[in-house]
Amino acid sequence: MVSELSKGVRLSRELHTIRYILKKELKLWKRYPSRILFILIMPFLSILTLYFQGMGLVGGTQSSEFESFAGTQDYLVFIILGSAVFIFVSTAIWGVGNSIRREQMMGTLESIWVTPTSKITIFVGVALFDGLFSSYVAFMQLLISSLILPVNLIDLRLFVIIGIAFLLIFALYGLGFFFTGFVLIYKELEDFTNMITSAIKMVTPVSYPLSVLPAPVAFIALFIPLTYALQAIRKYMGVGESGSLYQYLGLLLVFDLIFLVVGSLFFRYAERSAKRRGAIATY
Amino acid sequence: MQPIRDISVREHLYPVLSIAKYELIVSNLRYPLRIVTRFVGPLLWIFPFLLFGKAVLGGTDSATLYELTGISHMPTFILVGTIITSISFNMLWLMSFAIRLESFRGTFESIYSCPINKFTFFMGKLLASVAWSSMYVVGLLAVGIFFLDAQLVWSRLPDMILDIGLLFLAMYGFGLTISGFLLVYKESHTLIHFLDGLFSLIVPMAYPLAVLPLPLQKVSLMLPMTRSVLSSRNVMILGESIFEQGGHIAVLLAYIVVAIPLGYMFYMYMEKKAKKKGVLHKY
Amino acid sequence: MCPAQLGFKSLPRRHIPSQKTFIGSEAFYFVKSGDDIAIKTNDLTKIFLRRNSLMSRLKKKKKIEVRAVDGIDLEVHERELFGLLGPNGAGKTSLIKLLSTLLLPDKGTASVNGWDIEKNSFEVRMSIGLTLSSERQLYWKLSAQENLEYFASLYLLRPSEIRQRVEDTLELLGIADQRDMLIENFSSGNRQKVALARALLNDPPILFLDEPTIGLDPSFSKGFRKLIKDRINKSESKTILLTTHYMDEADQLCNRIAFINEGRIVALDTPRNLKRSIDEKEIITLNLTKASDAMVSELERLEPIHSIERYVQDDSNFMKIYTDSASSCIQDIFGILIKHGSHATYYRTSKPTLEDVFIKITGSGLDG
Numbered sequence: 001m002v003s004e005l006s007k008g009v010r011l012s013r014e015l016h017t018i019r020y021i022l023k024k025e026l027k028l029w030k031r032y033p034s035r036i037l038f039i040l041i042m043p044f045l046s047i048l049t050l051y052f053q054g055m056g057l058v059g060g061t062q063s064s065e066f067e068s069f070a071g072t073q074d075y076l077v078f079i080i081l082g083s084a085v086f087i088f089v090s091t092a093i094w095g096v097g098n099s100i101r102r103e104q105m106m107g108t109l110e111s112i113w114v115t116p117t118s119k120i121t122i123f124v125g126v127a128l129f130d131g132l133f134s135s136y137v138a139f140m141q142l143l144i145s146s147l148i149l150p151v152n153l154i155d156l157r158l159f160v161i162i163g164i165a166f167l168l169i170f171a172l173y174g175l176g177f178f179f180t181g182f183v184l185i186y187k188e189l190e191d192f193t194n195m196i197t198s199a200i201k202m203v204t205p206v207s208y209p210l211s212v213l214p215a216p217v218a219f220i221a222l223f224i225p226l227t228y229a230l231q232a233i234r235k236y237m238g239v240g241e242s243g244s245l246y247q248y249l250g251l252l253l254v255f256d257l258i259f260l261v262v263g264s265l266f267f268r269y270a271e272r273s274a275k276r277r278g279a280i281a282t283y
Numbered sequence: 284m285q286p287i288r289d290i291s292v293r294e295h296l297y298p299v300l301s302i303a304k305y306e307l308i309v310s311n312l313r314y315p316l317r318i319v320t321r322f323v324g325p326l327l328w329i330f331p332f333l334l335f336g337k338a339v340l341g342g343t344d345s346a347t348l349y350e351l352t353g354i355s356h357m358p359t360f361i362l363v364g365t366i367i368t369s370i371s372f373n374m375l376w377l378m379s380f381a382i383r384l385e386s387f388r389g390t391f392e393s394i395y396s397c398p399i400n401k402f403t404f405f406m407g408k409l410l411a412s413v414a415w416s417s418m419y420v421v422g423l424l425a426v427g428i429f430f431l432d433a434q435l436v437w438s439r440l441p442d443m444i445l446d447i448g449l450l451f452l453a454m455y456g457f458g459l460t461i462s463g464f465l466l467v468y469k470e471s472h473t474l475i476h477f478l479d480g481l482f483s484l485i486v487p488m489a490y491p492l493a494v495l496p497l498p499l500q501k502v503s504l505m506l507p508m509t510r511s512v513l514s515s516r517n518v519m520i521l522g523e524s525i526f527e528q529g530g531h532i533a534v535l536l537a538y539i540v541v542a543i544p545l546g547y548m549f550y551m552y553m554e555k556k557a558k559k560k561g562v563l564h565k566y
Numbered sequence: 567m568c569p570a571q572l573g574f575k576s577l578p579r580r581h582i583p584s585q586k587t588f589i590g591s592e593a594f595y596f597v598k599s600g601d602d603i604a605i606k607t608n609d610l611t612k613i614f615l616r617r618n619s620l621m622s623r624l625k626k627k628k629k630i631e632v633r634a635v636d637g638i639d640l641e642v643h644e645r646e647l648f649g650l651l652g653p654n655g656a657g658k659t660s661l662i663k664l665l666s667t668l669l670l671p672d673k674g675t676a677s678v679n680g681w682d683i684e685k686n687s688f689e690v691r692m693s694i695g696l697t698l699s700s701e702r703q704l705y706w707k708l709s710a711q712e713n714l715e716y717f718a719s720l721y722l723l724r725p726s727e728i729r730q731r732v733e734d735t736l737e738l739l740g741i742a743d744q745r746d747m748l749i750e751n752f753s754s755g756n757r758q759k760v761a762l763a764r765a766l767l768n769d770p771p772i773l774f775l776d777e778p779t780i781g782l783d784p785s786f787s788k789g790f791r792k793l794i795k796d797r798i799n800k801s802e803s804k805t806i807l808l809t810t811h812y813m814d815e816a817d818q819l820c821n822r823i824a825f826i827n828e829g830r831i832v833a834l835d836t837p838r839n840l841k842r843s844i845d846e847k848e849i850i851t852l853n854l855t856k857a858s859d860a861m862v863s864e865l866e867r868l869e870p871i872h873s874i875e876r877y878v879q880d881d882s883n884f885m886k887i888y889t890d891s892a893s894s895c896i897q898d899i900f901g902i903l904i905k906h907g908s909h910a911t912y913y914r915t916s917k918p919t920l921e922d923v924f925i926k927i928t929g930s931g932l933d934g
Contacts, residue, residue, distance in 0.1 A: 056490030065341025301719035
């Protein structure tokens with residue numbers, strides 16, 4: 001006999017499920033302690049790379065030329081902030097899309113797919129986890145950078161930075177949906193994910209201001225919400241950027257919404273197509 | 284007891300071609316996205332460094348860089364670094380990383396139960412890597428000529444090719460050693476990405492070696508990639524002869540003479556250890 | 567054709583090259599050898615050390631020793647179809663992996679085709695074909711033909727012969743028409759056939775098949791078993807060592823069977839003899855609502871009953887009663903059950919099967 005669940009009951013059950021997903025994800029991470037270490041170290045390595053490059057080119061952490069592009073001389077703070085925000089993006093790309101892939105590898109995907117839990121719940125759970133996890137990693141980034149490099153970013157403003165970065169989460173959801181759809185259709189994803197991550201990093205003002213990019217490339221950046229999150233945060237921290245904080249935040253939310261809609265539509269299409277071809281389990 | 288077939292040298296060598304063929308053609312044809320990443324990869328690698336360099340310098344020439352290396356044109360400096368590092372990393376991936384990653388597909392044990400010699404097996408991977416790398420060299424040089432106004436001493440091209448040839452053989456020994464390590468390490472997936480990140484940081488691709496902290500410089504100088512980057516710059520940008528690169532060439536030769544046999548022995552030792560511990564199939 | 571089929575015997579390589587005979591295009595070493603033992607193990611032991619979790623690692627708890635293979639002595643004859651039968655985790659796969667040089671033993675020795683698995687691993691690998699139960703032992707993105715050609719080169723086949731050999735194995739297993747299909751599009755059954763084809767590529771005298779029919783549907787399994795028995799074992803004269811936890815499979819296929827439990831061989835004989843080892847003519851299987859010791863001892867006092875095995879399967883109490891004649895004691899049995907407040911939800915009388923033998927020897931079923 002199938003019992004009818006009222007909407008309220010169902011919602012509370014789904015919320016319950018989210019809690020379990022958070023628990024499961026945390027457990028999975030705990031199984032791989034070295035992976036957590038890795039996640040903490042990797043973004044810092046990319047900050048170091050640019051720091052070394054800057055040292056090799058101008059011999060210090062200030063550059064007057066940089067000011068003409070970015071509105072600040074301090075390129076090091078500029079890239080550290082960029083890198084901290086970018087953690088949210090890479091976790092989302094690697095997170096949701098990758099978690100599907102991981103489940104495929106473990107053969108659990110089909111068994112999850114057949115449960116009555118709404119897929120939205122699964123994504124909310126995983127994305128929420130990724131959001132919290134990213135906040136932690138981003139926080140640690142700023143901490144490590146302040147300890148090792150000649151900058152000091154440890155003060156209360158940190159929470160606002162992470163708060164703004166957290167606003168990215170809706171867009172990242174959308175991106176996550178998009179990537180999950182991609183996994184369902186193309187399966188072999190690792191190389192491609194790497195490429196997209198680098199591509200996004202390249203066209204958005206993560207490590208350098210938009211103004212150094214050739215105009216057509218910079219134009220692409222205007223359609224990526226990460227750009228606005230970065231600009232809002234830098235504006236707030238007083239590191240360059242000329243527009244108003246609220247304008248950046250507004251644009252961020254608008255693109256959040258667009259990404260979410262487009263991403264989930266694509267996911268639905270991909271899921272249907274995967275089911276038609278019976279491709280959910282093959283990878 | 285049943286008879287064992289006598290194997291000729293030619294039959295021992297044929298798998299080299301076969302492995303290279305599958306690595307190059309078949310496996311790439313089946314993963315269309317992978318081809319794209321393989322081609323776009325080096326470009327995504329080089330451009331962020333160029334763009335950041337531009338943002339910090341406001342132009343292409345750096346006095347600090349000239350002081351440290353005798354080279355002032357930043358794009359050329361990075362171009363040569365990228366050529367060598369993309370070759371070495373392609374090789375490291377094909378020889379060491381991809382093989383380990385293969386293990387989770389379950390084909391690893393199938394390969395292990397074949398009578399083929401591991402030396403031959405890695406030779407096949409090496410050959411595939413040579414083919415990819417040749418393409419990278421040509422492609423990146425073209426980018427250098429058409430987009431970066433690269434200031435190269437073309438008469439030294441044969442010297443650089445010789446240098447790259449040595450790098451290949453040196454990387455063979457290096458790759459064998461790394462493969463050996465990866466064989467018994469359970470979370471090799473993480474280790475692979477960590478090594479990838481670490482080598483990208485300490486191999487002076489986008490900055491002079493001198494900006495690294497001293498201990499890192501020392502480690503970096505032990506890597507064949509670093510030696511090849513440094514000597515290639517001297518040759519292709521400063522116009523020195525390959526025979527003037529005594530120290531660098533000596534290290535590369537040492538890798539060829541010492542690391543190939545030792546690396547092979549080490550690999551076989553680690554393989555034995557893995558078989559003892561029963562972790563051959565673990566990913 | 568493999569010269570083995572012509573009745574030649576060969577000697578270990580160290581005795582050559584005094585005699586080198588050429589048959590067809592192939593060079594083989596032939597010398598006389600007294601026995602016809604294809605696989606021989608001597609006190610073969612494999613111990614794994616397992617640590618449970620991170621916490622126990624931090625607390626420096628002692629590692630747990632798991633004796634996956636525990637002092638196994640085994641002799642498999644040439645052209646024999648030999649079965650290793652046991653529940654999951656009994657050590658069957660570890661034994662196969664030891665014999666196919668994927669694992670190194672901690673103690674004891676073994677030889678395959680006369681070659682020592684440690685000292686002559688190359689010759690061993692030249693002499694064997696292996697299929698594992700993993701679905702992923704082939705490249706899913708390559709077609710059957712591409713997979714086979716690739717592996718043929720890894721088996722060091724002569725380049726000029728690879729195509730023909732791949733063709734022959736595909737033909738032999740009846741999958742020639744699917745040669746260009748990607749492995750990911752194969753049914754699991756046919757995927758297993760490709761894996762078998764791969765194992766046959768180098769025409770090895772000995773095959774190791776690890777759970778060859780696991781996950782295949784019954785009708786396909788039946789055909790697949792027939793293929794293994796008739797084509798591979800009989801026509802192609804291959805020695806086959808297979809592992810399974812399906813009783814029927816072992817019963818139908820194997821010349822001899824070794825029961826393996828917790829890394830040890832607990833019985834070894836032909837299926838017929840194993841079944842004969844149970845003297846009782848009939849077995850009554852009961853699924854009981856409850857079972858007490860008092861009830862069992864009372865049942866055991868009944869004249870025609872030889873012995874009683876109790877075991878739990880899927881959380882249910884099962885009882886196997888070994889008897890000369892079920893009809894003569896069934897009334898009494900039910901009487902005793904009722905007296906002890908129990909009743910049978912399931913009841914069956916049968917002739918002894920291999921599973922009964924297994925239960926009798928190990929006291930546990932094959933699924934547990």
